[in-house]
Amino acid sequence: MGQFFKMFFAALLAGIVLMVLPFMVFIGFVSAISSSMNSEPPVVVKQSSALVIDLSAPIMDKAVEDPMAIFTSFSAMAGDIAKPISLRELTEAIARAKDDDKIEGIVFEGEGFGGGLAQLEAIRKAVLDFKESGKFVVSYANLYGQGDYALKSAGTHLFLNPNGMIDVKGLSMTNMFYKGFEDKYGVEVQVFRVGKFKSAVEPFLADKMSEANRLQSRELITTVWDTLSSAMAASRGWTGEQMDYIAANRVGYSASGALENGMVDSLMYENQFRDFVKDSLGAENRVKYSDYVRYMPAPKDGKKSPAPKDRIAVIYAQGEIVYGKGQASQISEKAMRKAFDKAAKSDRVKAVVLRVNSPGGAALTADNIWKMVEDIKKDKPVVVSMGNYAASGGYYISCNADYIFAEPTTLTGSIGVFGYVPNIKKLAAGHGITTDAVSTYPNSADPTFFTPVSDGLGRIIQKSVEETYAQFLSRVADGRGMSVAAVDSIAQGRVWSGVSALKIGLVDELGGMDDALEKAAELAGLEDYSVDEYPKFPSSMDQLLEMFGGGQKTDDARVRALVGDDMFQMYKAARDASQVKEARVMARVPYGMRLEF
Template identity: 40%
Template sequence: MKFLRNLVASILGFFIALFLLFMFFVFIGALVGSDDEVRVKPKTVLSLDLSMPVKDYAPKDNSPLATVLELTESNVGLNALLNAIENAKTDANIEGISIQSTFVNAGFAQTQAIRKKLKEFKESGKFVVAYNDFYSQKSYYLSSVADSVFLNPVGAIDFKGLSTEILYYKDFEDAYGVQMEVIRHGKYKSAVEPFLSNEMSEANREQTTSFLKSIWGEVVSDISTSRKISESKLNTIANDALGRNATLANEHQLIDGIIYEDEYKKRLKSRVDGDYESLSIIDYMSTGKGRIATFSPDKVAVIFAQGSIIYGEGNEQMIGQGLINKALKKARENKKVKAVVLRVNSPGGSALASELIWREIELTKKEKPVVVSMGNYAASGGYYIACNASKIIAEPTTITGSIGVFGMLPNMHKLAGKLGINAEQVSTNTSPSYSVFEPMDEKFYKVTQEGVEQIYETFVTRVANGRNMTYKEVDAIAQGRVWSGKEAVAVGLVDRLGGLSDAIQTAAELANIDTYSIRNYPSYDRDLKSKLKLSPFAKASQEEAVKELIGEEGMVLYQTLKEMKALKGIQARMPFVIDIK
């Protein structure tokens, strides 16, 4: 009995100690929060640095424990950022915005949306200025909206046009005996092309050139308007790399002056008539300025679908039918929600999950308007889940379309032969089967091809019905072809160009409501164990360790291989990597 009493006392003491430790962290968190409270003072200049990842949706964990242990991720939500700039327009304490972002960790569609909002801010009468030691191309595109753009005397501007690089693996497969067995529909379905050939097909080169030119046209047009430089001259500057040093950049009107950072700060002082307070836009958002305050009982639900599409629950990085369908159902059944906006930022993925999400949108659309807002990508499976919306709105630089399907399986038959390995199979029946150690037989290929064709036909039919087009009309612009948002309007895949705010306004108009508040979905609930995985005190994650070992460039190949491993079932997705530089 004494042993049991001691055991119970020990267990009880452990849990009491754990509770007291938890309360200690909460107490410390409260103290830290009170000391670090951000106050927006008069004569404040907001500092805009977009070097941290910009996500369409970045829900924050504001619990004291998460704050103290630094369990929150370093990223910023696009919509919150746009709201902050909108609020700053009418904030009497905010004098202007200073852009100092050497690199912009956002896609072109996101960058264009931020640039548009900065333009609106400038048109309100407040200033926007920019300074950098060096401008990456995307950073210069963003900064060119400013009243004045300045550059360090030994700096440069990387302004050279857009390009992308695709890796091809056919010779590697032949050399090492590891290959990918591919079944696809769509002559433009280039997601699998690198495993079938060692060079780019004419069809893939055609579509890639087309959407790159379309996106570059938007970039040049926007810069031309802001800097008052003709588009032809800007293309000459890009062709001849005439931003490669500060002197050339100044001669060709890409910048307004060559100065050091201390001189830039003196210019800021002159803009506000004396000393000023510098506040990062992230800190400004922490004061509640990342939200637009409204008190209307009517709501527009904004559901964020970001990342590759997988069959399963999903999370902040991956779209699963689990979380998205729950969010759609909640919005549909909430009587205060009058309309739904689905924000899609996805290169596609699982065809089955895409179909399940499509069905939930179909059910929701019968009761409330559903408007799709397209981000950087809404392609293949990303377009599948958008095609039946009441209206589709995309940024001009969105990459969309890619209406095509493929299946892909690894095969190591040749490698096994080289290593002296022989695989023998025993089965009770003669149904088509596949072994990674045997060549794909004709029977298995035939039934898999039937599956691919069936899903392609279903995909095209879904698009035809959703867009009020014939099957033949959709098939002519499908075949896996990728389009820019601007091109997609011309071929009928998108209704009009615009950002998330335009989509929200359109949804409100379709629901016949004048005033409304925004309700974001889905909610992501992490338990303590998953939070601790993000902690800097915890063991470094596998990806962090790999990145440390192989660097940024090596991570591109690592992520490609990781995505290949995650593919399950027939896929409706874009090429694995489109990195526009």
């Protein structure tokens, strides 16, 4: 018997070793790669260099480490996979390059723009400021998209491939509708909402835009286009009529048309462009943006000094507002609470800038974040900087700040609430699947995919939606110093641009992150300060270990890249519909609303 147990435990130990050893080897391999990535040699920037920037990579307010970057690092180094760019880091690099004697100018290469409209505005401002130094800003591409061109037109020279094109065409807003699909396949979506403009649930109820939605969409794209087109026209010296002609006729579809209408300065191939930069502009050397941010010289007026004692905390709220822990690309209560607690408890933090880039999401989480803002601003001023979106739940968490900035092209407002519950009762019945239940009370049973919401429960949910909307109005009224009736008149779920939001009192001023930091410093009485950024997300290694330890999370960016925008919107609506038991009441802009620029 003793011999048996010896053999048994020996076999058990061997089994454990065989299971654990490959994982430990794998972790060691990953750690080795990670260490090699973090031990890059120092960057040397030569005299007469051009700072080369490719803006086709994803541009985020705060770049979040990708847990799979370890495996794609070799591809990234080969140029196949672009690492996300931090907006604030990019604008700071451009500002530093302005005063760097080694940098002759900026070269924009690559095709496409990886950011949103508000990020475009922020980078464009940085480029215009850089030009004041007298240094060049030149661009080359085979194809300029509209957002790409709107940004790069701020430069000193624009060049295009002789067979290339520039797609300046105006704006379009497209919504996707599911009502026909529901009717065809026996799917029902029961909707509960408040607000005549709350078009987030419209795709489930109709096969085209309502007149209210069409009105807000048209006015929205008109105000945003006015901002974009005015910027392009000013940079290229066009009149309003010339701008309209260029966009309406899409004259940049041919390279010759682009040249004839002054959209570019010259047509040439890439090798000719590089020779031009070297020979005519005097930039004999090149330094990539990713290298320059590691080099990042001190300001020209002196050596690097120790960071000031006083701090401004920048808290990034980017992505969908969700319940629970969430992902690094989402706004979760847990991450926000940790960030606000750290900022509140730090004696060095004298003010807070809340950078909001969110279409909204879970109403309960939004209200909890609102309370975090309410609590911290009793001791420290809070300034909001709005990014591409600060709509619905995104506006909810912004409305009680001491001061609010939006970019002209920010999509904000959408003060409204909705809930929806899908079921496939008809589809299931057609395939012989039915359900039956007994309950202690008429409303005891929760709806499922096979059972619709009962009339009694429907009234309860609708009441909850109406109460949440009333609370939303009250929060905005208190935060903005308006009456509830005044807020209701501009609410109803309507989406506004930053320009319009300023006119109706939803924001205090048009501006970006730098403006918000200056205002926060002013309110806190600071002359000199440094910036602390929150939330602090796990490293790519920690995220990877968490993934292999269970709880794998869907990365929306990867799904979007795999299936495309249209299929992604359908996937997202279906995924969120499957979570309705946890999140019945939502404050969010439409899932299918896509502003094409």
